[in-house]
Amino acid sequence: MQNRSSSAxxxxxxxxxxxxxxxxxxxxxxxxxxxxxxxxRGPIGLAAGSGAGGLAGSALVAVGGFAAGTALGSRIATATGGARRVLLVEPVVLCDVTAGWAAQGGTPEGGGRLALLAAAALAMGCRSGTVRAAGRSGMPTT
Incomplete structure (x- = not known):
């Protein structure tokens, strides 16, 4: 019972x-x-219809970061035979995002904003890939 409670x-x-x-x-x-x-996909469609290239760029950066993280997380989880070590990548990346945010004075712009977005999406993708590789795809957390 304790293990189920901890997992929940x-x-x-x-x-x-x-x-x-x-x-x-x-x-x-x-x-x-x-x-x-x-x-x-919504912002990509809105950007395509309105010509808002910045919105499309942000959406594509997020999707690309997430895809890269999913591949990385599943590959590492499969190679190491476990999800716990890989899940430690996420807080490290998110700490880097926080540090980057602070370094930009809490108002990231331009390339710095896109880098933070890519890193955050990478962390989320890494978790999704790890959870899937661990055989828990029926319990998504992203």
Whole structure:
């Protein structure tokens, strides 16, 4: 019973962290999400229809970062035979995102904003790839 409770708590915390990161991505990193790639198709379509290249660029950066993270996470999880070590990558990357945010005075712009978006999406993709490689794809946290 303790193991199931710990797993549920970890899943809840990971999901809350994802929601917070998506809010930051949407409100401050270009109007796109860091973990919900299906939702980023909307901004790509809006940008295509309105000519808002910046929005399309942000969405493509998020999708690319997430895809790269998914490949990285699943590859490492498969090679090491476990998800726990790989899940430690996420907080390291997110600490780097936080440091980058602070270094830009809390108002990232231009290439710095896109780099933070790519890193945040990479962290979320890494988690998704890891969870999937660990055989827990029925319990998504991103």
């Amino acid at each position: 708590t970890a899943t809840l915390l990971l999901t809350l962290a994802t929601g917070a990161l998506d809010a930051i991505g949407f409100l401050a990193l270009g109007g796109v999400f860091c973990s919900v790639m299906t939702a980023d």
